[in-house]
Amino acid sequence: MDLVESYAQDLGFARKRITRALLALLLMALLAFPWVAPDYMVFIATLVALFSIGVIGQNLLIGYTGQISFGQAGFLAIGAFSFGHLSIWGAPFLLALAGAGLMAALAGVIVGFPSLRLKGPYLSIATLGFGVAVYQIFVNSEVLSGGRSGLAIAKLKPMFGLSSVRYEYFVYMLLLAGFTWVSYNIVSSFVGRAFVAIRDSDIAAEVNGVNLTRYKLLAFALSSFYTGVHGALYAQVLGHIEPQIFNILESITLFAAVIVGGVASIEGSILGAAFVILVPKVFADFREMVPVVYGLGIIIVLMFQPLGLYGLWLKTRLYFQLWPFR
Amino acid sequence: MEKLLQYSFTGLSAGALYALVALGIVLIYRSTRVLNFAHGDVAMLSTFAAFALLSNGYGFPLALAGSLVVGAALGISFYLSVLARAQREGANLLGMVALTLGLALILQGVAVYIWGAEPVSLPFPISSTKTYRVGVVVVSQLALATMAAGIVGSLLLYLLVQKTRFGLAMRATSENLMAAQTLGIPTRLVLSVSWGVASALGVVAGIFLAPALLLDPFFMLDPFLKGFAAAVLGGLNSLPGAVVGALILGVAESLTGGYLTIQYKNTLAFIIIIVVLLVRPEGLLGKEFKERV
Numbered sequence: 001m002d003l004v005e006s007y008a009q010d011l012g013f014a015r016k017r018i019t020r021a022l023l024a025l026l027l028m029a030l031l032a033f034p035w036v037a038p039d040y041m042v043f044i045a046t047l048v049a050l051f052s053i054g055v056i057g058q059n060l061l062i063g064y065t066g067q068i069s070f071g072q073a074g075f076l077a078i079g080a081f082s083f084g085h086l087s088i089w090g091a092p093f094l095l096a097l098a099g100a101g102l103m104a105a106l107a108g109v110i111v112g113f114p115s116l117r118l119k120g121p122y123l124s125i126a127t128l129g130f131g132v133a134v135y136q137i138f139v140n141s142e143v144l145s146g147g148r149s150g151l152a153i154a155k156l157k158p159m160f161g162l163s164s165v166r167y168e169y170f171v172y173m174l175l176l177a178g179f180t181w182v183s184y185n186i187v188s189s190f191v192g193r194a195f196v197a198i199r200d201s202d203i204a205a206e207v208n209g210v211n212l213t214r215y216k217l218l219a220f221a222l223s224s225f226y227t228g229v230h231g232a233l234y235a236q237v238l239g240h241i242e243p244q245i246f247n248i249l250e251s252i253t254l255f256a257a258v259i260v261g262g263v264a265s266i267e268g269s270i271l272g273a274a275f276v277i278l279v280p281k282v283f284a285d286f287r288e289m290v291p292v293v294y295g296l297g298i299i300i301v302l303m304f305q306p307l308g309l310y311g312l313w314l315k316t317r318l319y320f321q322l323w324p325f326r
Numbered sequence: 327m328e329k330l331l332q333y334s335f336t337g338l339s340a341g342a343l344y345a346l347v348a349l350g351i352v353l354i355y356r357s358t359r360v361l362n363f364a365h366g367d368v369a370m371l372s373t374f375a376a377f378a379l380l381s382n383g384y385g386f387p388l389a390l391a392g393s394l395v396v397g398a399a400l401g402i403s404f405y406l407s408v409l410a411r412a413q414r415e416g417a418n419l420l421g422m423v424a425l426t427l428g429l430a431l432i433l434q435g436v437a438v439y440i441w442g443a444e445p446v447s448l449p450f451p452i453s454s455t456k457t458y459r460v461g462v463v464v465v466s467q468l469a470l471a472t473m474a475a476g477i478v479g480s481l482l483l484y485l486l487v488q489k490t491r492f493g494l495a496m497r498a499t500s501e502n503l504m505a506a507q508t509l510g511i512p513t514r515l516v517l518s519v520s521w522g523v524a525s526a527l528g529v530v531a532g533i534f535l536a537p538a539l540l541l542d543p544f545f546m547l548d549p550f551l552k553g554f555a556a557a558v559l560g561g562l563n564s565l566p567g568a569v570v571g572a573l574i575l576g577v578a579e580s581l582t583g584g585y586l587t588i589q590y591k592n593t594l595a596f597i598i599i600i601v602v603l604l605v606r607p608e609g610l611l612g613k614e615f616k617e618r619v
Contacts, residue, residue, distance in 0.1 A: 291432065
């Protein structure tokens with residue numbers, strides 16, 4: 001029996017067979033969703049799905065490996081524009097998606113190199129610099145960005161007789177499920193443990209035989225692959241991209257999603273993505289209040305619920321499982 | 327040669343403002359170990375406060391004083407109400423960065439709510455079109471004033487930190503918080519004053535930047551990033567480093583803008599910083615706090 005070392009593990013004891021039933025129920029609800037909800041809601045769910053992929057990637061880097069990065073918008077832009085160019089050259093959807101992810105991962109490895117020497121604040125400024133550089137390169141280079149009018153991307157062709165909104169929803173949900181499954185496996189494998197060891201103390205990790213160079217670069221590559229795919233899927237949904245979309249606010253939104261959702265948790269990443277997508281929609285009539293809600297969300301979460309929305313969910317679940325005792 | 331001098335001078339006057347921003351960031355980082363991502367937004371909101379005072383018919387000195395008070399009050403109250411509490415509970419670097427980002431987002435939202443996203447121009451008593459000739463260099467009145475503001479701000483901070491009893495307490499607190507508390511230094515007061523002074527320095531930069539850029543809720547983002555970059559370049563816990571870093575950044579930016587390409591000005595500045603950091607990971611003059619395992 002291992003020692004119980006953290007609050008999350010403590011809560012993990014409460015896991016029961018009912019979890020599986022609930023999961024099956026959730027999957028069925030997701031399957032039925034596009035037939036009962038209006039198209040607009042389905043579209044928002046699609047957005048949440050694609051954002052979740054990026055937020056999970058960002059969480060792998062920030063939450064699990066502890067490397068603060070503010071250059072996510074750069075990876076998003078690289079993913080989106082690689083995808084755009086590939087699909088204009090006629091690459092099929094999945095191939096273009098993989099290409100976008102790989103391009104971003106390559107950039108991630110390049111950005112990862114400074115992380116071998118830089119820590120904390122110094123690393124965050126280096127990644128910020130990367131984000132600014134990518135932004136300026138895309139803004140100033142018409143070959144890459146498709147000029148003033150941006151890059152137009154053809155819509156996905158729906159199959160199986162589904163409407164285009166529903167088809168997109170199913171494709172994105174499948175991708176999200178795949179990425180979530182892979183991430184669970186990464187996190188609970190030796191790779192994930194190496195990431196957590198680096199986060200908690202990189203010197204101690206190295207002493208214990210974690211190859212810092214390899215795992216830091218791997219963390220950057222993985223996280224930027226996810227972010228690149230996020231960028232590509234976003235480009236596909238928008239149907240038209242220009243470099244101005246991928247500014248520093250986009251990096252901050254992703255960061256906020258990680259913190260509000262829950263640092264170092266995959267379910268939390270999905271909740272965080274839902275938060276940053278839903279808040280602007282709910283507050284659509286008070287657009288200027290959206291950053292205030294983000295900001296308050298971050299502060300409240302960090303002050304009162306360090307595990308974020310995911311921690312809130314764990315506590316609620318525990319409460320009902322133990323009910324009427326507490 | 328004239329061009330070189332001209333570009334260097336422009337760079338220095340931009341650098342003076344970056345120095346004010348960077349000094350604030352460094353002051354906060356070395357006293358409370360917090361990277362303050364809300365620094366630019368505190369300055370932005372306070373500059374808007376000055377704008378509000380000016381448009382209600384108050385004079386410029388009063389508006390300046392008012393905005394300094396608003397900035398300092400914002401910094402101090404954020405530190406006392408949120409950060410001090412988070413630090414007591416042992417928040418890590420990531421958590422504190424996120425807290426300041428939260429404040430930044432709130433301030434931006436508030437500014438957009440009150441003043442709207444349309445850029446406005448701050449009525450400023452010093453003109454940017456009036457120029458003097460010094461030797462071969464053309465100097466605008468505004469550039470001179472910004473340089474003066476940068477020099478006066480840095481000098482006052484130097485006197486405060488190095489020459490007063492309170493400055494001694496500040497240095498002691500930043501060196502070792504526990505030991506300072508044991509010696510009877512009112513560290514809570516010292517730290518909140520550090521936050522107040524740092525925020526006020528940022529406000530000065532904001533006021534002097536407003537006439538050159540237009541005033542909108544995001545106008546401090548770029549200068550803040552530059553100030554942050556300069557602080558990192560100089561070493562995040564070294565006050566002289568912040569000034570050196572800022573001046574280097576300003577001149578480098580102006581020279582690349584003048585001789586190479588204007589479009590990649592920011593990119594080149596960041597590349598310089600990354601290269602310097604790769605050689606000296608702790609910044610030019612910095613000495614990072616040693617970490618124990």
